Amino acid sequence: GENVEQHPSTLSVQEGDSAVIKCTYSDSASNYFPWYKQELGKGPQLIIDIRSNVGEKKDQRIAVTLNKTAKHFSLHITETQPEDSAVYFCAASSNTGGFKTIFGAGTRLFVKA
Amino acid sequence: NAGVMQNPRHLVRRRGQEARLRCSPMKGHSHVYWYRQLPEEGLKFMVYLQKENIIDESGMPKERFSAEFPKEGPSILRIQQVVRGDSAAYFCASSLNGQSPDTQYFGPGTRLTVL
Numbered sequence: 145g146e147n148v149e150q151h152p153s154t155l156s157v158q159e160g161d162s163a164v165i166k167c168t169y170s171d172s173a174s175n176y177f178p179w180y181k182q183e184l185g186k187g188p189q190l191i192i193d194i195r196s197n198v199g200e201k202k203d204q205r206i207a208v209t210l211n212k213t214a215k216h217f218s219l220h221i222t223e224t225q226p227e228d229s230a231v232y233f234c235a236a237s238s239n240t241g242g243f244k245t246i247f248g249a250g251t252r253l254f255v256k257a
Numbered sequence: 258n259a260g261v262m263q264n265p266r267h268l269v270r271r272r273g274q275e276a277r278l279r280c281s282p283m284k285g286h287s288h289v290y291w292y293r294q295l296p297e298e299g300l301k302f303m304v305y306l307q308k309e310n311i312i313d314e315s316g317m318p319k320e321r322f323s324a325e326f327p328k329e330g331p332s333i334l335r336i337q338q339v340v341r342g343d344s345a346a347y348f349c350a351s352s353l354n355g356q357s358p359d360t361q362y363f364g365p366g367t368r369l370t371v372l
Contacts, residue, residue, distance in 0.1 A: 174357075175357050175358055176357045176358030176359070176360075178360060178361075180363070186365060186366070187261075187348050187363035187364050187365045187366050188300070188348070188363045189363070190360060190362065193358075193360060195358050233299065233300065237357035237358060237359065238357050239356055239357050242312065242313060243288075243305070243312075243355045243356050243357055243359065244313070244357075245290075245302075245357075245361060246302075247299055247300045247302075248299070249298075249299040250298075250299045
């Protein structure tokens with residue numbers, strides 16, 4: 145079946161450094177790629193998303209890039225802060241066989257002060 | 258503009274009892290999705306419902322689990338005869354039109370503990 149692979153599973157960075165999380169997807173018909181941040185004890189919150197007709201999108205310290213040819217997309221967080229520490233999930237959506245959103249396994253980000 | 262609401266936030270049940278989890282989607286959303294999350298793990302899709310219809314239940318166990326989204330009222334995920342392995346966080350999400358691109362917005366989750 146369709147799947148989304150996410151790497152790394154754990155990422156530890158120093159405050160102020162950048163963090164990059166990468167995902168690959170298998171369904172070439174995927175056309176929407178949201179990213180979620182989940183803090184301890186809470187539900188996932190959408191932080192940024194990108195559609196397949198765009199290669200890059202930026203919102204303050206976070207940016208997402210998409211390479212449709214390689215079926216690869218990435219989340220970039222610059223100038224990391226301790227409050228960025230959380231679990232991040234990527235996802236890929238398509239209408240193949242009906243609307244489906246496949247989530248990656250998550251990346252646990254630790255930002256050390 | 259209220260987001261997705263779930264209740265209860267915490268639910269404790271003994272083995273063999275029933276658990277009922279409720280989800281009210283965001284205003285204007287008619288598509289609801291249920292996910293299960295075990296500690297330290299990712300989100301596992303269970304079921305996708307539209308008002309009065311189950312669209313995709315491929316991730317839901319065939320026995321003991323059922324879901325509904327009636328014309329009026331919240332969506333309900335029902336687990337009968339709970340076992341310890343059902344202990345998890347259950348998240349509900351809602352979306353506007355059920356066709357990609359379409360954003361799913363998540364609720365705060367219900368944490369089920371089976372004693």
